[in-house]
Amino acid sequence: RNNGGTPLFMACQQGQLECVQLLLEAGAAVNQARNDGSTPLFAASHQGHLDVVKLLSSYGASRAATPFGTPEEVANSRGHADLAAWLVASRGWTPLAHLETLTAARATSLLRSGASLHEGEPTPLRRAAGGAGEAAALVRRAAAPWSPASHSLFPAAARARAALLVRSIYEIHERYHLDSAGATNGIAALDFGHCVLGFAITRETE
Structure with a gap:
């Protein structure tokens, strides 16, 4: 029994x-x-x-x-x-701090579900600093400002906000390109938009 x-x-x-x-x-x-x-x-x-x-x-x-x-x-x-x-x-570790044990798929799943980089003692981000392995690299990438390369590591709400803002930028871009004279301004607006998205989108976005 x-x-x-x-x-x-x-x-x-x-x-x-x-x-x-x-x-x-x-x-x-x-x-x-x-x-x-x-x-x-x-x-x-x-x-x-x-x-x-x-x-x-x-x-x-x-x-x-x-x-x-x-x-x-x-x-x-x-x-x-x-x-x-x-x-x-x-x-004091949270699940995300178990970097030596986590597979890349598990680390990605935790990051996408909203696991904090800054909770626990030591925090996942502190453990990942300079650490080897895929999980540590994913945590470091997730801690950087949002970019298309790190988009998949952000929680659902942040990814939805990013998608909305990117669509808005491209709509503005297309509007600027309605005539050839606005082409330069349109490119500048697109580049500016991509630059600011990293600061407009955070992991804690609601």
């Missing part, structure tokens, strides 16, 4: 990293506990599965105490020193 353990719980307990990845990507409830109150993160910590713990944490797994203690406490009590040290070091 698995005492109410979900497929995710069982995969975490057994250290089946690829299975855990697939289940989380499919929307498995990261914090669903067994009947005895133990969570997937607690189970992975108990068994010393560091990579599984990192993956669960990157999906926002709760580190709250279970009836058997916290994941940090059980890692220490079971002698999993590296895992316990990582749990301590990452206490």
Whole structure:
């Protein structure tokens, strides 16, 4: 009997990293506990599965105490020193700060859903500064002013605002080009519009 353990719980307990990845990507409830109150993160910590713990944490797994203690406490009590040290070091991280664990697709998904670059300790942006890997590069690009190259990394509301403003600029551009005499002015207006969009569009646009 698995005492109410979900497929995710069982995969975490057994250290089946690829299975855990697939289940989380499919929307498995990261914090669903067994009947005895133990969570997937607690189970992975108990068994010393560091990579599984990192993956669960990157999906926002709760580190709250279970009836058997916290994941940090059980890692220490079971002698999993590296895992316990990582749990301590990452206490203030948001999911986006898990740069070494995030795939490019997952980082992009978090950025597009509005994950903050400036929350947590240290923040995702601080961790990404000078960091290697695709996730770190995506965070740095998302922190720069809006541009067509970074458009896909902005949240939905900001992308919608960008699309509206770009359409407006091009409509003005076309209007200026109604006669050949206005061509120079039209090009200037288009260039100016592209320059200011980076300041008019922010990740926090509502």
